[in-house]
Amino acid sequence: MPRWPADSRERLATAALDLFSEHGYGAVTIDQIADRAGVTARTFFRQFQDKEEVLFADDDLLLPILLETIAEPRGPIEAGTLMEQALVALADRMQPAHEALRQRQAVIDTDVALSGRELAKQARWEGAIATALAERGFRADDASLLAAIGFALFRRELHAWLADASPDAAPLADRIRAALPSLRTILDATTAS
């Protein structure tokens, strides 16, 4: 029998998300999170770099999926297709966690610093994608712009997916597949009064 329960990190993450949802991010102290998880504040800071990090710590597990999907296909491939495969793979991995992601996003949306950290994470991913595209032979400028455009579209669909709490909400991957074609024509065809 271990001296302490072995999952302090998970308990801290769960306690934090619940408390943030109940009382708001700013109103929750580290001591309260630690209390609910049955540890001390010092243990919180051993598991997570800072208070924000408890909401972002596990995100980087998803990045390798993106990069592998881009690097994997053999032979020539069109950029849009490659981007679609990568974003759909990411979407499939996020799909089962819909409810937890919705709760997390609701917390993030209430705080500028948290929104910034989320955007910084996405920017880091975007850069990694651009690098992966460049390594496949795309021009560096084209790769970075493609990654930026793809992620802009992903953010839009992710936001809509997270906002939709209904049980028969369209899967994120379907939303992304549906949205991609509009990219091809919007720039040339869009005019307004």
Added chain:
Amino acid sequence: MPRWPADSRERLATAALDLFSEHGYGAVTIDQIADRAGVTARTFFRQFQDKEEVLFADDDLLLPILLETIAEPRGPIEAGTLMEQALVALADRMQPAHEALRQRQAVIDTDVALSGRELAKQARWEGAIATALAERGFRADDASLLAAIGFALFRRELHAWLADASPDAAPLADRIRAALPSLRTILDATTAS
């Protein structure tokens, strides 16, 4: 004669940027900033909401320029042209502050939280642009994607402009004008091995 010099806010902002550049953002305390500005830490927090804010406080003066440029032109106008006019107007306003912006960006690039706050600000601007485009009659989905793409390009050119310290560096507006046409074709024409 006033009891204190009248420009404590400007002195604090200048002292903060200088100290951040000299010693790094994290190594500088509010007390040090306040000391150099000749006030107390309490006055710093009366002028700026928090330590980060001293780097971002005046940015929102630029947003109205963007929105006016989008709302102003009369008659039908193509989306890409409208986006170009808005981004070029913003670029022209930023041009004289090249050196200060370079110094500021160098500080921001050293800290994840600061980078996030910068991205959050740009996201707020992006949303405002999308709204302005929608009010001109563009479909809401198209407007948000157009804004996202325009800003992705703006970020890329801004980054290159800020990285270029040479005295005859190309103006930001020229860089943006030069980069825009590539947007039109990249999605359809880009293929790699």
Added chain:
DNA sequence: GAGGTGATGTCATCATCTGTCATAGACTCA
């Protein structure tokens, strides 16, 4: 010149985050 105003200082306090050392169950190896 009496009183109000506003920017600032002073003091107290809470929250975030870090460094350091102690503790005790788990593990290893002879």
Added chain:
DNA sequence: TGAGTCTATGACAGATGATGACATCACCTC
């Protein structure tokens, strides 16, 4: 089986970030 090591955690002290309450005093208005 017992000594030594490892490791997650607790306990405590302290620096920094941030806020609230109240005092101060030059300036302004009447």
